[in-house]
Amino acid sequence: QVQLVESGGGLVQAGGSLRLSCVASTSIFSFNTMGWYRQAPGMQRELVAAVSTGGIKTYADSVKGRFTISRDNAKNTVYLQMNSLKPEDTAAYYCKGRDFRSMDYWGKGTLVTVSS
Secondary structure, three states: EEEEEEEEEEEEOOOOOOEEEEEEEHHHHHEEEEEEEEEOOOOOOOOEEEEOOOOOOOOOOOOOEEEEEEEEEOOOOEEEEOOOHHHHHHHHEEEEEEEOOOOOEEEEEEEEEEOO
C-alpha cells in the first residue's frame, strides 16, 4: 500500500517561511506527477504546485514567486518551500501522487497557520 506522509506544517507569522516535506513509501518514480494541494476551512481543495517526473513544474497564480516545489528522488521526497507567507495561505496542505494509471494517492495533510 502506497503511503504519503507530510510534515513541516506549523504556526508562522506573516512574511515567514516554512518547508513542507512529503515522504513516499515507494519510489517517487512510480508517480507521473506529485503535487501539493491545500484546503482552507469552508473552501474546496485547490492545487498549489505540482512537479512531473520530467521536472515540469506548475504553480497556482496565488503562490507564484513565493513557493517552490522540488523533489529528491533519492529520498523519495517532495518538498514545498513556502516564503513570504500570507494569512490567506492558512490551510491544511496535502501531498498527492498520481501514478501512470491515473490513480491518486493522498497523504493525511499537515496544517499551516499564518498569523497576521
